[in-house]
Amino acid sequence: MSDSVFIDGAAGTTGLEIRDRLAGRSDISLMTIDDSRRKDAAARREALNEADYVILCLPDDAAREAVTLIDNKRTRVIDASSAHRVAPGWVYGFAELEADQAERIANATRVTNPGCYPTGFLALVRPLVRAGLVPADWPLCVNAASGYSGGGKAMVAEFEQGGTDTAFRAYALGLAHKHAPEMTRHAGLAYAPIFAPSVARTYRGMLTEVPLHLHAMPGAPTLDAVREVLTEAYADSRVVRIGDGAPAAITIEADAGKDRMTLHVCGNADTGQARLVATLDNLGKGAGGAAVQNLNIMAGLDPVAGLAL
Known part of the structure; x- marks a missing residue:
C-alpha cells in the first residue's frame, strides 16, 4: 500500500x-x-x-x-x-x-x-562547533553563490527573458537575510555569521564557502584536524561526501543535477588558513x-x- x-x-x-x-x-x-x-x-x-x-x-x-x-x-x-x-x-x-x-x-x-544556503554552511560548521574546534562565539563569515533558479520563477524569467545581462550579483548587503537566524540556531552559534550571498548566471548549482583563520583560533586546529572531524561526521552518509585532497578549482556546477553534497577542506597549512567549501544543487539537496x-x-x-x- x-x-x-x-x-x-x-x-x-x-x-x-x-x-x-x-x-x-x-x-x-x-x-x-x-x-x-x-x-x-x-x-x-x-x-x-x-x-x-x-x-x-x-x-x-x-x-x-x-x-x-x-x-x-x-x-x-x-x-x-x-x-x-x-x-x-x-x-x-x-x-x-x-x-x-x-x-x-x-x-x-x-x-x-x-534553506539551500544554510545546508552548505551547517554541513561545514556544525560538526566543528560540536567538536570544539570552532568556538560558538567565533566570528564567522559565509560567502555563497547560487544558480538563479534559487530565486523562483520571477528570477528565472529575469535571467532567461532578457531582464538582466549580469554574470554575478551580490545581494542582501544590509546583512539582514532571513537565513541568518537559521544558520545561527542550528550551528549552535552565539552570534550570526556575516552572510554574503550572491546569484550567478547558471540555472542550478551552489557553492558555499567558510574561510577560517585557524592560526588565530583556540588551540590553532590544523587542516588535517578539520578534515578528520568532517570525515567522521559524515562517514555513514550516502548523501554528504568529503572531497578528495585539495582540488585546483571548485565550480558552482560541481553537484548540479544531483541530490548529494560535497565538502572540501582546502587551505594553507603553513599559514594556518582554511577555505571550507560545500557544493550542492540549490534545487536538489538545497x-x-x-x-x-x-x-x-x-x-x-x-x-x-x-x-x-
Whole structure:
C-alpha cells in the first residue's frame, strides 16, 4: 500500500522538482487537484486533510496558512518554505546534522526543510562547533553563490527573458537575510555569521564557502584536524561526501543535477588558513531533493529512494 502525498504549490520551481523525483514510484501516490478546482479553497483544504503527507512549496505566509487548514492529527507536513525553520514544534529536516536527527525526522509530524544556503554552511560548521574546534562565539563569515533558479520563477524569467545581462550579483548587503537566524540556531552559534550571498548566471548549482583563520583560533586546529572531524561526521552518509585532497578549482556546477553534497577542506597549512567549501544543487539537496529525503525517512522508506546521487 502506497502513502499519499499532496504537494501544495506543485507548479512552482521546488514543487516541480519534488514531483519529478516522486514520479513513477510505486510506494508513493501523488494526490492532485483537478485543474477546474485548483483555485477552490474547499478542494485545497480537502486535499491537505486527506493526504498522508503534505509538502508545502509556498511563500512563507501561505505556508503558515496552509498548516492552519489541516484539522487532523494524522497528516504529516514537510514545509519547504522558510516559515518554520526556527519555529517551536518543528523538526529541522537536515538528516545528517546530528547523530539523532534522522530519528527525530522519522518520528515527527512537522518537519521544516533547511534553506539551500544554510545546508552548505551547517554541513561545514556544525560538526566543528560540536567538536570544539570552532568556538560558538567565533566570528564567522559565509560567502555563497547560487544558480538563479534559487530565486523562483520571477528570477528565472529575469535571467532567461532578457531582464538582466549580469554574470554575478551580490545581494542582501544590509546583512539582514532571513537565513541568518537559521544558520545561527542550528550551528549552535552565539552570534550570526556575516552572510554574503550572491546569484550567478547558471540555472542550478551552489557553492558555499567558510574561510577560517585557524592560526588565530583556540588551540590553532590544523587542516588535517578539520578534515578528520568532517570525515567522521559524515562517514555513514550516502548523501554528504568529503572531497578528495585539495582540488585546483571548485565550480558552482560541481553537484548540479544531483541530490548529494560535497565538502572540501582546502587551505594553507603553513599559514594556518582554511577555505571550507560545500557544493550542492540549490534545487536538489538545497530544496526538492531534501524534501524527498525527509519524506522517505518519515515514511520508513529507503532515505535516498528517488534521489540522484
